[in-house]
Amino acid sequence: MVMHVRAEAPGDERGALLAFIAEQRGGVRRAVLGLTEEQARSRPSASELTLAGLVKHCAEVEQAWLARARQEPPAVQRTQANWHECFRLVGDETLAGQLAHWEKIAAETEAYVRSVPSLDDTFPLPNDPWFPPDEQVSVRWLCLHLIRETARHAGHADVIRESLDGKTAFELVAEEQGSPWG
Numbered sequence: 001m002v003m004h005v006r007a008e009a010p011g012d013e014r015g016a017l018l019a020f021i022a023e024q025r026g027g028v029r030r031a032v033l034g035l036t037e038e039q040a041r042s043r044p045s046a047s048e049l050t051l052a053g054l055v056k057h058c059a060e061v062e063q064a065w066l067a068r069a070r071q072e073p074p075a076v077q078r079t080q081a082n083w084h085e086c087f088r089l090v091g092d093e094t095l096a097g098q099l100a101h102w103e104k105i106a107a108e109t110e111a112y113v114r115s116v117p118s119l120d121d122t123f124p125l126p127n128d129p130w131f132p133p134d135e136q137v138s139v140r141w142l143c144l145h146l147i148r149e150t151a152r153h154a155g156h157a158d159v160i161r162e163s164l165d166g167k168t169a170f171e172l173v174a175e176e177q178g179s180p181w182g
Helices: 013-030 037-041 051-069 083-087 095-115 139-165 169-177
Strands: 122-124 136-138
Touching: 013 051, 013 095, 013 139, 013 169, 037 051, 037 095, 051 083, 051 095, 051 122, 051 139, 095 139, 122 139, 136 139, 139 169
Parallel strands: none
Antiparallel strands: 122 136
């Protein structure tokens, strides 16, 4: 299921940002449309990336940024020791479980963005060496960052899916909508 968010009125910045996030999520989600668990976990290229791993990573990253905006710790703490696990399913994790988890996070993201008094409200960046110290970013920045992050991985997903069975994003959109492509 792909969540479709529409801007509520002309000039509705929140709705527009949420719609762009949802659009990019859709690109990743469509890349796994009709695949078996085995196909979604496979590595059809020289890259370590898998479609199932990309779904997990996108969900985890979105949840972590949403938690930071709320000034809470991310649900999963990643370190150098476990970083590799954010791009692949481990233990009893499944693609279906990750898709459902991401759908829940997407709803939480939308509710949060719609609930803040202003997109200019800020929160601190993590104290990581790749961020400027004591830097604050806005909820608007959060939305733009999620668009950028998810779009990057939607592109990876396109390449992996096409490497698996030759299906392109256009074909998958048509398949999702139940109409022929071509």
